[in-house]
Amino acid sequence: MNIWQEKADQAAALLGELKLDCWLTFVRESSTHPDPGVELVVGADVVRPSAFLFSVSGARTAIVANFDTAAVRARGVFTDVIGYDQDIRPHLLDVLHAWQPEQIGLNFSGDDVTADGLTHGMWLKLQVLLSGTPFLDRLTSADLLLRRLRGQKSASEIVRIRAAVEITEQIVAELETELRPGVSELQVADFIQQTFRRAQVTAAWPIDTCPIVNAGTESDFGHASPSATNVIQPGQLVHVDLGVRYEDYCSDLQRTWYILRADEKEAPAEIQHAAAAVADAIEAAAAALRPGAIGLDVDHAARETIVAAGYPEFMHAVGHGLGRAVHDGGTMLGPAWPCYGQMVRQRVEPGNVFTLELSVMTSAGCYGLEEDVLVTADGCEFISSYSRKLRTIAAQQ
Amino acid sequence: MNIWQEKADQAAALLGELKLDCWLTFVRESSTHPDPGVELVVGADVVRPSAFLFSVSGARTAIVANFDTAAVRARGVFTDVIGYDQDIRPHLLDVLHAWQPEQIGLNFSGDDVTADGLTHGMWLKLQVLLSGTPFLDRLTSADLLLRRLRGQKSASEIVRIRAAVEITEQIVAELETELRPGVSELQVADFIQQTFRRAQVTAAWPIDTCPIVNAGTESDFGHASPSATNVIQPGQLVHVDLGVRYEDYCSDLQRTWYILRADEKEAPAEIQHAAAAVADAIEAAAAALRPGAIGLDVDHAARETIVAAGYPEFMHAVGHGLGRAVHDGGTMLGPAWPCYGQMVRQRVEPGNVFTLELSVMTSAGCYGLEEDVLVTADGCEFISSYSRKLRTIAAQQ
Numbered sequence: 148m149n150i151w152q153e154k155a156d157q158a159a160a161l162l163g164e165l166k167l168d169c170w171l172t173f174v175r176e177s178s179t180h181p182d183p184g185v186e187l188v189v190g191a192d193v194v195r196p197s198a199f200l201f202s203v204s205g206a207r208t209a210i211v212a213n214f215d216t217a218a219v220r221a222r223g224v225f226t227d228v229i230g231y232d233q234d235i236r237p238h239l240l241d242v243l244h245a246w247q248p249e250q251i252g253l254n255f256s257g258d259d260v261t262a263d264g265l266t267h268g269m270w271l272k273l274q275v276l277l278s279g280t281p282f283l284d285r286l287t288s289a290d291l292l293l294r295r296l297r298g299q300k301s302a303s304e305i306v307r308i309r310a311a312v313e314i315t316e317q318i319v320a321e322l323e324t325e326l327r328p329g330v331s332e333l334q335v336a337d338f339i340q341q342t343f344r345r346a347q348v349t350a351a352w353p354i355d356t357c358p359i360v361n362a363g364t365e366s367d368f369g370h371a372s373p374s375a376t377n378v379i380q381p382g383q384l385v386h387v388d389l390g391v392r393y394e395d396y397c398s399d400l401q402r403t404w405y406i407l408r409a410d411e412k413e414a415p416a417e418i419q420h421a422a423a424a425v426a427d428a429i430e431a432a433a434a435a436l437r438p439g440a441i442g443l444d445v446d447h448a449a450r451e452t453i454v455a456a457g458y459p460e461f462m463h464a465v466g467h468g469l470g471r472a473v474h475d476g477g478t479m480l481g482p483a484w485p486c487y488g489q490m491v492r493q494r495v496e497p498g499n500v501f502t503l504e505l506s507v508m509t510s511a512g513c514y515g516l517e518e519d520v521l522v523t524a525d526g527c528e529f530i531s532s533y534s535r536k537l538r539t540i541a542a543q544q
Numbered sequence: 545m546n547i548w549q550e551k552a553d554q555a556a557a558l559l560g561e562l563k564l565d566c567w568l569t570f571v572r573e574s575s576t577h578p579d580p581g582v583e584l585v586v587g588a589d590v591v592r593p594s595a596f597l598f599s600v601s602g603a604r605t606a607i608v609a610n611f612d613t614a615a616v617r618a619r620g621v622f623t624d625v626i627g628y629d630q631d632i633r634p635h636l637l638d639v640l641h642a643w644q645p646e647q648i649g650l651n652f653s654g655d656d657v658t659a660d661g662l663t664h665g666m667w668l669k670l671q672v673l674l675s676g677t678p679f680l681d682r683l684t685s686a687d688l689l690l691r692r693l694r695g696q697k698s699a700s701e702i703v704r705i706r707a708a709v710e711i712t713e714q715i716v717a718e719l720e721t722e723l724r725p726g727v728s729e730l731q732v733a734d735f736i737q738q739t740f741r742r743a744q745v746t747a748a749w750p751i752d753t754c755p756i757v758n759a760g761t762e763s764d765f766g767h768a769s770p771s772a773t774n775v776i777q778p779g780q781l782v783h784v785d786l787g788v789r790y791e792d793y794c795s796d797l798q799r800t801w802y803i804l805r806a807d808e809k810e811a812p813a814e815i816q817h818a819a820a821a822v823a824d825a826i827e828a829a830a831a832a833l834r835p836g837a838i839g840l841d842v843d844h845a846a847r848e849t850i851v852a853a854g855y856p857e858f859m860h861a862v863g864h865g866l867g868r869a870v871h872d873g874g875t876m877l878g879p880a881w882p883c884y885g886q887m888v889r890q891r892v893e894p895g896n897v898f899t900l901e902l903s904v905m906t907s908a909g910c911y912g913l914e915e916d917v918l919v920t921a922d923g924c925e926f927i928s929s930y931s932r933k934l935r936t937i938a939a940q941q
Contacts, residue, residue: 261576265665268662
């Protein structure tokens with residue numbers, strides 16, 4: 148069974164669970180304009196307006212341009228693949244008349260980008276295609292289906308995410324031997340990108356900010372490109388945020404090293420305090436992360452811990468889904484801010500994969516950690532090499 | 545001036561020309577869900593809900609999450625880059641209240657996928673953000689702006705497309721030396737993909753169908769993957785459809801070779817007739833392709849020619865835009881079929897780049913040609929190496 152078949156079976160089961168009798172992915176030019184339904188269960192790109200329909204009764208029908216039928220059939224997901232040349236309308240109406248769905252779930256969502264593939268133009272096009280039919284009033288959002296389908300990782304998906312994380316850990320281990328005073332942020336980034344190529348993986352997000360590299364306090368923080376002029380110096384923290392995409396699945400890690408001065412055997416107390424506080428906050432989130440927990444409660448556990456340690460709260464969610472997208476869909480482990488909408492009010496489910504991440508500023512630069520965790524039946528498992536220990540780079544001889 | 549600044553200046557001029565007083569690109573997680581506005585004039589990806597506003601008066605304001613401000617500022621397109629942490633609403637309303645636009649053009653289009661970046665979920669989100677304000681009723685489509693901005697290639701865009709075509713022609717020349725009986729479609733595809741990597745370009749469309757390779761009549765035609773078992777034989781046509789992406793811009797070419805049998809000095813009359821008919825049809829389209837022409841008339845010139853030569857009409861448009869996307873937006877050179885909507889009723893403009901392509905079936909396989917052309921002030925220029933001459937591969941000694 149390929150990964151699309153695996154996810155398609157999962158989608159079919161979710162239709163029953165959610166009492167949705169039809170799911171319709173309606174797309175065109177899907178390589179220009181990706182759609183979560185195409186990524187998860189179709190696995191082949193299409194050009195002309197195309198419809199992928201799942202019925203709660205188990206039927207699966209694809210309607211695509213004739214020159215796209217071979218690629219769609221090859222995936223083995225759809226029992227019925229209908230080709231057309233000029234107009235999708237009669238074929239789509241045939242299927243809907245045969246199935247008579249009471250509700251037709253579409254890929255749109257106000258808050259979850261990975262459940263929101265339907266464009267507004269395609270929504271308008273569907274209004275025209277279905278005008279004069281009873282189906283026009285039966286359109287609804289399939290976001291709950293898509294969020295669960297995206298969030299509940301299948302066995303093959305977990306294997307790939309674990310592999311992406313393991314590759315990233317190896318890259319971090321190689322990187323550690325390259326970090327020393329005089330090396331610029333850009334050189335660090337170049338080294339990492341060379342290892343991506345050697346490992347035959349790609350960056351998990353656009354290459355101009357993957358990795359993010361921050362040396363000391365004079366760096367551009369946030370999603371900024373590494374600097375050619377800002378070089379590592381003794382007494383600084385070097386903070387790296389990187390992720391890879393391996394067989395379509397992502398990792399996302401942050402690691403930080405303290406560069407010891409010639410007269411230092413260990414990092415100053417301020418840095419040790421920061422590292423301990425960040426570790427405590429990550430552990431607090433991990434302790435709260437279990438099936439049934441609400442996203443914002445997991446975030447709160449970390450936020451409360453870091454504030455209690457005397458740091459300002461971090462201005463992002465403590466964790467996001469991780470999968471096909473580095474910011475994957477489903478539940479968000481974040482605060483109740485408008486930018487996160489309903490995603491932080493959802494429950495954690497077994498098989499979810501999240502990041503746990505935060506950073507604090509110190510007089511030596513940014514100290515940040517980001518781990519990747521899998522939700523188990525009664526808690527969570529770190530799939531990255533989490534350690535409380537502050538990483539240090541020895542002073543140069 | 546970078547390419548985003550060049551396109552932003554073009555967009556600012558188009559606002560005046562189209563009497564649209566505000567253009568709003570409204571996006572989130574743009575690396576997961578690309579938007580034509582972000583690609584063309586922003587040039588940096590963003591994570592949280594973000595707004596990119598152009599005013600007809602010349603003002604340009606970006607509102608993005610604080611950790612995305614550095615990357616957006618670095619492109620130098622927006623005079624004002626506003627960062628936020630929790631809620632975009634007050635900042636967006638501030639700008640709209642200051643500008644008081646009568647119409648706010650959004651990125652949605654019923655027919656043009658490259659003008660249709662706004663998701664239906666983001667449309668609904670905007671309804672909520674603007675509720676209780678006069679701006680809610682001023683939302684409209686910016687599709688005409690986006691189609692012209694996309695279709696009218698700037699000087700830098702044309703340089704890149706020419707380079708992509710030139711690289712592809714070199715790949716085709718190298719490929720020609722590899723074509724011989726016994727080589728499978730998959731081996732042809734592997735060779736081409738190796739040359740992509742050597743040339744440091746990527747495939748213009750997803751790698752499982754780029755290139756498309758068809759040897760003889762027993763191939764899977766359409767957007768299908770090359771076969772490991774279907775091998776080239778004497779007396780067959782080998783048809784290849786390939787394109788590269790170079791510095792974000794695409795080429796798209798089809799080339800066909802006839803594999804001579806041991807006793808043949810030239811291709812059989814049937815194949816020569818097919819090649820001449822395809823060339824005649826491409827030339828008819830090129831003769832009709834000039835500023836002011838309607839897309840469907842250009843298509844008709846080719847369609848009429850190939851039918852008059854005794855072949856069935858081709859089941860696709862004779863040409864599509866070529867640029868950042870291999871199926872780029874703007875005018876489509878196609879028939880009046882519902883799947884193409886209004887795109888075929890638009891006029892050709894100077895600076896448009898199109899493919900001209902069609903194929904016919906013969907008893908030796910598919911004979912297809914695809915050329916890339918630039919619309920000039922009074923006609924069009926082939927930017928690919930168009931030739932009427934049937935390409936042949938000598939019989940093996």
